[in-house]
Amino acid sequence: MSYPAWIWHFSTYFYYSVPSGSAVRSSLSGLCVSHGGDLCLSLDSWLVLSNGLLSPTNPSDVSLVNAGVALSLDKGLILSILARDVAHAIPSLIANAESLAPFFNGRLSVVVFENDSVDGTRDLVRSWAASTRNKYTVDLMSCEGMGSFDCKLHEMHR
Numbered sequence: 001m002s003y004p005a006w007i008w009h010f011s012t013y014f015y016y017s018v019p020s021g022s023a024v025r026s027s028l029s030g031l032c033v034s035h036g037g038d039l040c041l042s043l044d045s046w047l048v049l050s051n052g053l054l055s056p057t058n059p060s061d062v063s064l065v066n067a068g069v070a071l072s073l074d075k076g077l078i079l080s081i082l083a084r085d086v087a088h089a090i091p092s093l094i095a096n097a098e099s100l101a102p103f104f105n106g107r108l109s110v111v112v113f114e115n116d117s118v119d120g121t122r123d124l125v126r127s128w129a130a131s132t133r134n135k136y137t138v139d140l141m142s143c144e145g146m147g148s149f150d151c152k153l154h155e156m157h158r
Contacts, residue, residue, distance in 0.1 A: 019048050021095030033069055033102050038062060069103060076107030083114040083121050090124040101136045108136035115143065 019027070027048040032040035038056035041049070046056050054061040077100065081093065093110075101108050114122045122140070129138035 019051075021092050023048050024099045025095060028099050028102070031102060033073065037066070039065070039069070072103040073105050075104075076109070077104050079108075079110045081110060081112045083112055083117070083125065085117045085119045085121060087117070087119040087121045087124050090121065090128065094128055097136060097138075104136070106134070106136065110136065110138045111141065112138065113141045 027041070027045035030040050030042075030045075038046070041056065043056060046054055046061075050061075054065065056062060079097065079100075097108065097110050112125050114125060125138065125140045129140050132138055
């Protein structure tokens with residue numbers, strides 16, 4: 001028998017929240033990735049960034065977060081994004097990528113496949129790709145082999 005996921009994660013359904021891009025940006029101000037320990041973040045910043053689940057006063061939390069930071073500095077991350085008519089969400093996507101970038105030493109890549117948008121999504125992603133100032137890369141895929149460089153595929157069925 002199958003149940004909706006929220007039944008298994010009942011508390012998440014009612015108590016979990018996603019912080020706004022501005023809350024994430026302000027919580028990350030003063031971040032010092034190489035410092036170790038509490039990463040130079042305040043208690044309030046820890047609470048915002050962990051949705052109240054981690055604390056800089058808990059040695060186990062600090063140890064696990066630092067292990068994750070060490071791993072992220074050694075490896076890279078690729079974010080794959082499918083997009084159509086999501087211009088309103090691009091600023092939040094940029095804020096999230098910007099908040100992840102310090103943890104990946106220039107090894108963060110965002111790959112975006114966009115097609116058939118009519119709200120300017122492709123133009124916003126193209127502008128974003130040109131403005132990352134080498135902190136990370138944004139690759140906007142083209143559709144040259146499919147007859148349209150700008151991915152005007154005219155396919156409505158997903």
